Amino acid sequence: MAEHNVLDQMVNWSDDIFKKFKEQRVAIVSYVPDAGHMRLIELCQQDSSIKTVALTTEEEGVALSAxxxxxxxxxxxxxxxxxxxxxxxxxxxxxxxxxxxxxxVTMRGEWGEFNPWQLPTGQATPQVLEACGIHVMRVDESREVADTIEAALKLAYNSYSAVAVLLSQRMLGSKSFGRK
Incomplete structure (x- = not known):
């Protein structure tokens, strides 16, 4: 039952982000495949006004955005x-x-993480982004997603700023890959 609830929440927040992309005229979405973003990627792929670009490494997406x-x-x-x-x-x-x-950014190394390799970078992510001059916003509950994404898009594009929205692992649900 709890797993079903997490899937329902993922659909809701993914739909909320997609709606904000449309409202704010996002034309290109780049990504390295990630289960946490799967629903959002699918929504963007289905929309002919949004070009989706699968990347081999995340830094390509920074250059693509520029x-x-x-x-x-x-x-x-x-x-x-x-x-x-x-x-x-x-x-x-x-x-x-x-x-x-x-x-x-879908967060790892937090709530219920099973993979110890995800802990160091997951825990350092906010500080690393801030040290690079990126404004960080965090979302801990799905009801905060739409307003946060809208604010982040406006901040980035109205003030020529770099912004990162961190989607907490607690909101996303922890991954298990068959481990209990």
Whole structure:
């Protein structure tokens, strides 16, 4: 029963984010495949007005977002907290050139985490992003998603800022991959 509730919540917050993407004219969504973003990625793939780009590494999404902005488009990078470490060097592009940027990060290494490899980066993600000059917003409950994503999109694109929205693992539900 609890697993079903988590799936229902995922559908709701994914739908809320997708609606904000449409309202705020997001044209490109890049991602490294992630189960936490799966529903949102599918929604974006089904919409002909949003171009989806599967990446081989998260830092490609930082460059893609900068290029999209230069081409007059709004882009969002979807990633897991473990991908933040891959982007550190590329984040300097955002700060130096003052490109608007939004990433939505599904958190790992928190609530009920089973994989010890996810703990170090998951726990360091907020501080790493802040040290790179990225404004961090955190969502702990699905009812906060829509307002937070709207605020983040406006902050990024109205003030030429880099913004990261962290979706907490407690909200997403912990992964098990068959382990109990």
């Amino acid at each position: 290029g999209a902005y230069l081409g007059g488009k709004r882009a969002v990078l979807l990633m897991q907290s473990s991908g933040v470490g891959n982007c550190i060097n590329m984040f300097s592009l955002l700060k130096t050139c003052q490109f608007p940027f939004l990433t939505i």
